[in-house]
Every structure is written in C-alpha cells, then in structure tokens.
Amino acid sequence: MMTKVAVILSGSGFLDGAEIQESVITMLALDKAGADYQCLAPDMEQMHVVNHLTGEVSEGEQRNVLVEAARIARTQIIDIAEANPNEFDAVIFPGGYGAAKNLSNFAVKGAESTVQQDVLQFARTFAAAGKPMGYVCIAPAMIPHIYGADAKLTIGSDPDTASAITEMGGIHVSCPVADFVVDEERKIVSTPAYMLNVRISEAAEGIEKLVNKVLEMVDGK
C-alpha cells in the first residue's frame, strides 16, 4: 500500500490563500518520494480577496477557499468536512496567509486566535491517532490549538509571531530556511519557508526535507 498524505490547502495565492509555490513544492516532493497525496480544503468563503499585483484588498469580491484551492490541485480536491482522517498516513499544511486568515484567524487575532471548525476536527482526530503532520511557513501557528500546550515548532525567526505562539502555549524554536524542527513525541515537523525572505529554491530545500522527514515518521515505512 502506498503512503497516503492529505495536503490541506487554504485557497490559492499567498496573500489571501495557500502559498502556491509551497503547495506545489509539497505535492512534487510527495510524488517524487513515491507517496500518494489528496488535497483537502474547507468549503467556506475566504476572509477576503487580495489583489496580488497591488497588495490591496479587493473590496466586495468574494471567493471560496475550496474552489480556489482546486486551481492548485488541478480539480482533484475534496471538502475537508467530508474527508476521513483515518484514511491518511500523514498530513501536511503548506503555508500562505490563508492558513492564518481562512484555516484559522491568527492573522487577525494572534494569540487569541481559533482554528476553523472542520480543519480543527480533522487535525485533532488525526493527531490523536499518533500520526505525523508537517506544517510549513505560518501554518505552525495552528499547532497549539491542535496539540495543546508544549508542542515544539518553528515559524522561522519573527519575534512578534514567535511571541504570540509562546503565549498560546507553543514552544517556538528559531530555524533557518533549509532546516526544520521536529517534535518527536507528537510527530510534528515544521519549516519556515516563505516566513523568511528567501528564493524559491531555498524554500524548496526546507519543504523537501520536511516532506521526507514526515514520510520517514509514518509507521512501518
């Protein structure tokens, strides 16, 4: 049986959805490693739509997280509320503001944030089964909600973000782009990618290592 990995997307475009480059690099690394993957996303309106040319919010425009994420997934995506966590051996969350605006509200609420209900239920059920999960970029800001206090993670080195995560009960470890942080007990792997100002091949190096580490932690592989 091939290892089956859920890749959880949060839209399509780093300012209001999933970081496209991180998402594609994750999928490519999984496929290269011989793992099967399935993209999932919540069926919900995005927090907002950002014009990626100007960086401004596109007032009045609405887009759906699942529908936009289908652009990255080439239509092969399912609603996370309909997905069964027990069917997967591992889960990876690419980053992008979508993880902090749609999958959670960390971008707005910081230490007071919550995680979207369908995502939280899927992730908690999966984590409770003791299976490995990988979190890229800003996605690790959801870790304290999913695992409770004292989970070890990185979002790179941004002091304000790290401090909000500490306040939420997470243990933040600074990490360069080409590396990753592992919480061995909880089987959590995280890497900063575009939380740092890096080139695409630098982000890819950390993500490829994260993918391989997550796959290595899958039981019996």
Next chain:
Amino acid sequence: MMTKVAVILSGSGFLDGAEIQESVITMLALDKAGADYQCLAPDMEQMHVVNHLTGEVSEGEQRNVLVEAARIARTQIIDIAEANPNEFDAVIFPGGYGAAKNLSNFAVKGAESTVQQDVLQFARTFAAAGKPMGYVCIAPAMIPHIYGADAKLTIGSDPDTASAITEMGGIHVSCPVADFVVDEERKIVSTPAYMLNVRISEAAEGIEKLVNKVLEMVDGK
C-alpha cells in the same frame, strides 16, 4: 552576469489561466540552475473564469490575467507591454488553457487563431534576436504565429491539436512527457507536460529538462 529569463504567465489556474504546477516547476528549475527570472503577463481581462472545482464557467465573473498571475509570482510580475525583450537572455512559456484562451485564442479558433498583441510583439522581437525560448504544454500552439512556417514543436500526441498546428504551418513531432523537442535553427524547445495525463513528477521531469536545454542554448553560457 546572471542569465535572465522571462517567464510569461497567462493567469493562475489551468482551466482559465497558467498551469500553476508547470509555472512553479519552471521557476524552481530556473532558480536551481542559478538563473534569474522575471514573470511577465499581459494586462487584460481573462477570456472567462472557470470554477476549478466543478469545471464550469463562472458566469458574470471577471478576472485580470496580470493580477491573477501575480498570485503565482508572489507579486513580482510586470506587464509584458512594459517589458523590454532585449533585457532577457531566454523566455519560457508555461502552459495551461490561459496560453490558448488569453495569450492566444487557440482554444476557440484552432488553426484560425491569433496571438494577443503585446505577447506577439514581445515574442517576435525576442525570437528575431536569435535567443532561445521554451514552450510547455499547449503554449507551443503559438509557435507558428511567432516564427512563421516550418518551426518544429510538440504538444505531446493529441491528434486534433497536432493537426491544427500542422494547418498553421508548424511541424509537429510526437513526444513523451519526460522528453522535449528542439528546433535547433530557431532555438525553440517544447515539452508536453500536462498535455498528457501524467503525475506531477513526470511533468516536472520534462519541464526541468526543457529549462536546462533552454539555458544551455543561451549564448556564451
């Protein structure tokens, strides 16, 4: 001086814009090879917007090619009408229906198609300078318009598409996903990628080879 490559995008999402995975794989391969790249796109409305979850046209919705392409480019993109072809050593067109719906109207008009004016002017000026260009997926359908008759290219093996290209004056060569076709005289490299029903790592193999071949054809490198 680093080799500078223009990557010409056609939106963001393969059913109405640039194929996201092909675009990211192209950028990653260029960066890994030590080349500098700049994304370009035309500033125009998309032919239409397709819901990538259902595959249906989203009636009444409008999106701009340059603005959407900025999602893939992480905001680092410029209007092709403002770009100077002489500043680049090579050009690559990723695929996706956007190449046949926005950069050209091949998806609608087939052998009677034309190429968008800003794109055509940029590409013809660039081609006239004898510099190498790479075309992925359906983007090679623009080659006869840019180079005139008898240019050698591939769109994989689809007989109807190949026949329309032949009618336009192109010389179609069937090609598997892991390979590419070269017109040595005109310095054109093409590879089918997602014109074939393949896995992401298979598409990546052909695109990485295309990128390396294009870079190898840059004068003095």
